[in-house]
Amino acid sequence: MAETNTIPAKAGLVVIGAGPGGYHAAFKAAELGLEVTLIDPAENPGGVCLYRGCIPSKALLHVAKLVNESAESEAIGVKFAPPEIDVDRVRAWKDEVIGKLTGGLGMKVQQKKITHVRGTARLTGPSTLQVSAAGELQGEMTFEQAIIATGSRPIMLPGIEASDRIVDSTGALALQDVPGSLLVVGGGYIGLELGSVYAALGSKVSVVEMTGGLLPGCDRDLVSVLKRRLDKQFESIMLSTKVAAIKEQKGGVKVTLEDKKGSQERTFDRVLISIGRRPNTENLGLEAAGIEVDAKGFVPVDAQRRTRVSHIFAVGDIAGEPMLAHKAYGEADVAAEAAAGLKAVYDPRAVPAVVFTDPEVAWCGLTETQAREQGRKVLTAKLPWRGNGRTLTLGREDGITKVITDPESDAVLGIAVAGPGAGELIAEGVLAMEMAATGEDLRKTIHPHPTLSETVYEAARMLVKE
Amino acid sequence: MAQEIRVPEVSDGVVKGTVISISVSAGDKVEADQTLLEMETDKAVVAIPSPFQGVITEVKVAEGDEVEIGAVIMLGDPAGEKAAETASAPDASEDASEDASEDAPKDAPKDAPKDAPAPAEEPATAPVPAAAPEAGAEPESPTAPAVDLQTVRTGDRVAPAAPSIRRLARDLGVDIYQVQGTGPGGRISEDDVRTFVRETMQRITGGGPVPAATGEFPGLHAQRPLPDFTKWGPVHQEPLSRVRRITADAMSYAWSTIPMVTQDDQADITGLEAFRKDFNRTAAPENKLTTTAILLKVCAAALKAFPQFNSSLDLAHQELIFKDYVHIGVAVDTPGGLLVPVIRDADRKGIETLAVELNALAEQTRERRISPADMEGGTFTISNLGGIGGTAFSPIVYAPQVAILGVSRAAMAPVWNGSEFRPRLVMPLSLTYDHRVIDGADGARFLRWICEALEQPLNLVMKG
Structure with a gap:
């Protein structure tokens, strides 16, 4: 660990926050020859993604997958006894995964000769900041340029405090135990992923969503592929339903649920609040540097991720939606290059979205819903996976691949996939979008057989009348 | 449907x-x-x-x-x-x-x-900043290219180019949205970007013609980094209007590429002014005779007499292009900035006709209701600041024209007539010309010709 307790008086580039946006920016800037100081309270870089987000949730989802597949394999002639789940070992394994990855990043910090300062930074002016650790002022420093990447945190329902029984995603990922019943408040990707984990581990999971569908913003046909399976795994999915009250009692949490028919009270062992995330832009001293945040707390940035104060950049969750690690990577590259004087701009053609449920749901570029909202004419091909050889050999029948093109230019405008492994398949769509590929390009690309990727090829073939 | x-x-x-x-x-x-x-x-x-x-x-x-x-x-x-x-x-x-x-x-x-049918006019002959064929993109600045933001807003038509090609374009200072892609679906290749740069540079440096679809892009005229003005007091920013941006680009181009000379002279317009006032006493407002209308006729005749002033320089082909027509632009001050509508065939029209046309066109221009075609194709320009004042100024040639006439305010002055000083109304004229095309002696002769024609309009008939 390149941890130093001495705080340098001056830094060329200071990076505040060591999540994906921060550590990626720090590494890139160091590779480009800048003198970099990275400030973060954790021992090793990682941020929410590694410590409390993407990585632990994927580890737990892998456990869920093993459990579900072993149960389902009876249908194809392989019967396992019901699994015994050692929650302590699962938790320890998940923490080992985190430890390996964050430890690896810590090594990289050393290799790249980045000065790592443990603590939280607060700007005191456009070129000065203070570092504190555990509430104690550790020192002050001046900097030439800064990249701020302080990330986001889960939103709690107003008036509700997190506790042992009422948790946010961080609490759920800590996996203290497996509750008998779990209510997931919010039908977005975080709630559905964590709900899937707990359902597989044995909890009776219910989901309550205020709007009329799961995964708001995603095309309904993709959601329906996922919902058909979740309906079997979850106790109930309550749509168009509001949480009117949550009260922690002895032995459970009493929740008042309201829908069109009226209100009902139910008691759950645990409640997971997953209604969204908020950027961490408070207590950063942004105003002292002359930077304002918008109504949602995001820092406005230009195409190079420069804030109004042009030598201070903002990347990742604090720089706006979508709050995704890979968007932060892309922005971090641009900010680091711009800080090094290169002419980089952030202009991705598509930022993929992946929901790591089973089946996974992934999309990039224009969605059918957006095309309809914009009144834009598109060609859409939807290929159900029932006819795909690889799908059937996996013991599955669910899945859909969708390709959207421009009817005039044949340009690929969007690709969406729901099914096992959709998150891996979507990369082809993102590359197609970035390369300005046409439907013809997809049709002329030989896809390996038998794989799920053939569904992209087949969908592209459906775009032309034979 | x-x-x-x-x-x-x-x-x-x-x-x-x-x-x-x-x-x-x-x-x-x-x-x-x-x-x-x-x-x-x-x-x-x-x-x-x-x-x-x-x-x-x-x-x-x-x-x-x-x-x-x-x-x-x-x-x-x-x-x-x-x-x-x-x-x-x-x-x-x-x-x-x-x-x-x-x-x-x-x-x-x-x-x-x-x-779709488009005006046949070659954009390169557009006389005015406002008519320069700028394709409309923001100058590429490292801090705010905003290309992506634009397309996100319209949700439509992102430039079909791979990230590596977009980076190449950025590095070369090319707005990718101006590059015509030749691949499937209009995809832009590295060659397309290089072709765009080559053709643009050829054009800027006087090379051969460029396809109309590309055109000149601003941002060639680099600016040094600005200091932080807020160090010395409060400031505020206003975005440049289109007219301003294009004017800035055209003026920088002309200033940095054309070696210019300004020749001053003055004309005794006592007689002419008496005639003009007399004429206007009975003229309807739309027929009102202005000094600029008279100058249009005089300059048109002068351009026929000195055809090199009605030419353009083609360095790529080592030629001087003479225009057999005389279309004269007149700079008009509008609330939105300087615009230069063009009077066609000024040599073939009488002063009365020119006056009527000029009055109407100036009115339309001030209301910005003229079509782009009305501002294209000029071969010479008149900029009359006499209504405001001043004794002389150096106008800037509107490339690819080779000369421009600046007019300052006429004033009474004592003029020696050989035996005594007489009060005469004298109008200062400033001719700027492209010294690559026009020699100093010709510049002086051209302007003298104009002065003499103003002093003795019979010259128009005698010489013109």
């Missing part, structure tokens, strides 16, 4: 504009050719007419929106479907089919407006 109304091709080199006013709203009945909205382009404010008679069902743009040529601005129901199909919208018929998901992709490239 709803029909899309798209922005038609308005003028050569114009690829987009800003919606400044919308005259209809959803549900309105419209006549064919009725103005739907007004759009400010690089060259002028143009009215976009309805391609059909019928009802507007949806307005897809708002005032202040930037729209590209070919973008859908409204949807409407033509009163008669058949009639609408044959109506004049350049590409409305492209979208006849409603259910696109049933449609096979079309082979034809989508850029239908390219086929």
